[in-house]
Amino acid sequence: MSKKPDLSFCKRLPKIELHAHLTGSIPPSVFQEIYDQRISEDPALIDQLPNPAVLLADEKAGQDINSFFAHFTPLYALLSTISSLQYATRRVLELFAEDGVVYLELRTTPRALPGTTTEESVRAVLDIIRDWNDLRGEEMRVNLLLSVDRSRHSAKDAEDIVDLALHLRDEGYAVVGIDLSGDPNSPTSVNSFRPAFTRAKSSGLGLALHFAELPISSTRSELEELLSWHPDRLGHLCLVADDLRKLILQREIGVELCLTCNVLSGMLPGDEPGFASHHFGWWWAQQGRVSLGTDDAGIFASWNSGEHLVAAQHFDLTTQDLVGLSTRAAASILGGAGDKARLTRILAAYGRDEVASA
Numbered sequence: 001m002s003k004k005p006d007l008s009f010c011k012r013l014p015k016i017e018l019h020a021h022l023t024g025s026i027p028p029s030v031f032q033e034i035y036d037q038r039i040s041e042d043p044a045l046i047d048q049l050p051n052p053a054v055l056l057a058d059e060k061a062g063q064d065i066n067s068f069f070a071h072f073t074p075l076y077a078l079l080s081t082i083s084s085l086q087y088a089t090r091r092v093l094e095l096f097a098e099d100g101v102v103y104l105e106l107r108t109t110p111r112a113l114p115g116t117t118t119e120e121s122v123r124a125v126l127d128i129i130r131d132w133n134d135l136r137g138e139e140m141r142v143n144l145l146l147s148v149d150r151s152r153h154s155a156k157d158a159e160d161i162v163d164l165a166l167h168l169r170d171e172g173y174a175v176v177g178i179d180l181s182g183d184p185n186s187p188t189s190v191n192s193f194r195p196a197f198t199r200a201k202s203s204g205l206g207l208a209l210h211f212a213e214l215p216i217s218s219t220r221s222e223l224e225e226l227l228s229w230h231p232d233r234l235g236h237l238c239l240v241a242d243d244l245r246k247l248i249l250q251r252e253i254g255v256e257l258c259l260t261c262n263v264l265s266g267m268l269p270g271d272e273p274g275f276a277s278h279h280f281g282w283w284w285a286q287q288g289r290v291s292l293g294t295d296d297a298g299i300f301a302s303w304n305s306g307e308h309l310v311a312a313q314h315f316d317l318t319t320q321d322l323v324g325l326s327t328r329a330a331a332s333i334l335g336g337a338g339d340k341a342r343l344t345r346i347l348a349a350y351g352r353d354e355v356a357s358a
């Protein structure tokens, strides 16, 4: 059982992905399919849509944190119809399932497409998720978080997003939480979002917040403000002082770590930042509620199994450790009791089978 994990083990391992942004999870090949389809339906679009063969020709396109946020603008142009958005969503779900993810919390920023309302486009994504859960929910169960973009949304927009999330959840859609993301270089203080996020929390939605991504968004006052919202989970945590780390551990807040994203985008501090010095090592050693997320698998070309392999290689984890990592991740899902019971069942069965075959 306690062997060195290889990629095949990491793919087989029942994995829990809690930090995946929809648009950034779409690989270049899927953008190309969407582009080709749209051009074949309407050749005039050739003058309007960016061609992924050019836009994404450099495999590092968008990876640097300085160009990262602007990279989404042309991608949104390719996803400007309900059918392209739905096709991309379905393909992303298929790719996570092929990678051995058994529980996925996807997140996306509500936005109106030309000729549709914001609500219609969010429903379009949720319809794909509902169909998926109906047909393939035993293989991989999917829930959605709606994202508030700190650089583009106002306090009123955030309230509207919370209203939308509550309204869709109450209709039976798989909406489980609200995410705070977007470009942290924005001059907006996060404090203005407090009423929306605390209302979401008191209405039963989970909160997952991007936390201490860059020096500008790692001030003591911002981090204390975010912690005062009682988040369920925090993402990235690249620059967190020791006392706040301890508080996060004490409060058993889930920690979503995205190794490849942090390394390739240049988000980590230090002279020679790399996988081996990633703060995953600290959270793992402290028995924190850690999960490994991809952030944007389409941009960083690393899926959830790859993140597990990288963690195993750089932090000397065994196969048994990785089963333990899935168990720790399961503790901080925002899904309901049924989702938790299913994961407990899957991980127990997997642990037994691995012992039997060792």
Ligand SMILES: CNc1ncnc2c1ncn2[C@@H]1O[C@H](COP(=O)(O)O)[C@@H](O)[C@H]1O
Binding pocket: 021, 022, 023, 024, 069, 072, 107, 108, 109, 110, 147, 149, 181, 182, 183, 184, 210, 213, 261, 295, 296
């Ligand atoms: C370092 N990683 C990150 N930090 C902060 N925000 C991120 C992010 N990666 C993605 N996003 C957020 O997700 C949006 C695209 O997906 P959706 O249109 O929502 O599906 C980006 O515009 C950004 O706001």
